[in-house]
Amino acid sequence: MIKKIALSVFGIFSFSNYAIASQISRSSPFLISARAGTLGAGPEINYHRQNTHWGVRGDFDYYAVSISDIRRDHANFSAVGPGYTEKGSVAATYGGHAKLINGSIFADYYPWSKSAFRLTTGAIFSGSFISGKGIGHATGSMTSRMGTRPFDIPNAGYVAVKAHYAPAAPYFGLGFSSQIAGNFYANLDAGVMIHDNASVSLAPGGMMNQFPKAYARLHDAAYKRIRNYMDDRLPVYPVVMLGFGYRI
Numbered sequence: 715m716i717k718k719i720a721l722s723v724f725g726i727f728s729f730s731n732y733a734i735a736s737q738i739s740r741s742s743p744f745l746i747s748a749r750a751g752t753l754g755a756g757p758e759i760n761y762h763r764q765n766t767h768w769g770v771r772g773d774f775d776y777y778a779v780s781i782s783d784i785r786r787d788h789a790n791f792s793a794v795g796p797g798y799t800e801k802g803s804v805a806a807t808y809g810g811h812a813k814l815i816n817g818s819i820f821a822d823y824y825p826w827s828k829s830a831f832r833l834t835t836g837a838i839f840s841g842s843f844i845s846g847k848g849i850g851h852a853t854g855s856m857t858s859r860m861g862t863r864p865f866d867i868p869n870a871g872y873v874a875v876k877a878h879y880a881p882a883a884p885y886f887g888l889g890f891s892s893q894i895a896g897n898f899y900a901n902l903d904a905g906v907m908i909h910d911n912a913s914v915s916l917a918p919g920g921m922m923n924q925f926p927k928a929y930a931r932l933h934d935a936a937y938k939r940i941r942n943y944m945d946d947r948l949p950v951y952p953v954v955m956l957g958f959g960y961r962i
Contacts, residue, residue: 745891745899747959749773752952753838754814760891760901760959762822769822769832775814775955782809785939787848789931802854802865804928806873808936810846818885830892836885838907838953843878844940848932850922871922873932877940879909879951887953897961907951912944 745760754775762769785808792801820836852870855862887905894900914937918929 742961745901745959745961747899747901747957749775749901749955749957751775751903751955753816753818753955758957758959762824762891765827767824767827769824771818771820771822771836773818773820775816775818777814778811780809780811784808784810784846785848787932787935789928789935791854791925791928793927798856798858800854800856802852804870804922804925804932805851805853806848806932806936807851808846808848808873808875810844810875812844813842815841820885830890832889832891834885834887834889834903834905837882838885839882840879841881843876845874845876847919848873848875848936850920850925852921852925852928867921869921870925871918871920873922873929873936874917874919875915875936875940877912877914877944879912879944883907883909883951885953891959899959899961901957901959903953903955905953907953909951912941914940914944 743761743763745762747758747760749756749758754777756773756775758771758773760769760771787806787808788803789806790801790803792799794800817839818836819839820834822832822834824832849872850867850870852867853865855864857863885905885907887903889901889903889905891899891901916933916936918933922929
């Protein structure tokens with residue numbers, strides 16, 4: 715009899731421990747997700763106790779892409795030297811790559827403690843940049859006492875380009891983190907990163923230094939186009955991130 719009672723007590727105690735452990739597991743505040751979107755792709759860790767109003771998250775995202783022959787610019791030039799006159803044009807064909815390198819720290823506010831909906835603010839720390847080269851192709855003619863001779867230089871130096879935003883920027887957005895099955899969750903964020911004006915640098919390389927007038931025009935055209943895209947067309951950077959995670 716005593717043995718049966720002891721076994722019963724042990725069974726109840728074991729079941730209680732299992733139930734408590736299961737509940738703790740289900741209510742763990744840590745959610746680890748894999749996410750992808752306009753900031754890149756990477757891991758995120760989320761700390762949010764269920765049925766409370768506040769949470770905090772941190773993530774790291776990366777993505778790189780290379781593009782060739784994305785733009786061609788033309789610039790005319792002329793030069794006069796001792797005994798010769800030179801005129802022609804330089805075409806620069808651009809290619810390069812973009813890298814998204816972002817780390818974020820977010821604070822989440824859940825207006826309704828039992829809802830998946832959240833409002834988010836925080837900071838995005840970025841090492842993202844675009845860079846590339848415009849390979850020059852010079853054509854024209856040179857006139858001297860010996861007559862006029864055409865020239866065609868397919869690799870006439872290059873225009874180097876690099877642009878990036880400030881290393882840190884504020885973020886404002888909204889989203890949700892919703893349970894889909896067991897400890898598995900889906901999450902979505904949509905918002906904006908408020909950046910300052912882009913930093914744009916250009917420099918001539920190789921034979922491009924021999925065409926200062928053409929380079930000056932190529933420089934101005936590329937500078938205005940990049941600033942127009944990064945600052946005017948994108949006054950704020952759109953952020954959309956989708957992820958799937960597991961509550962540990």
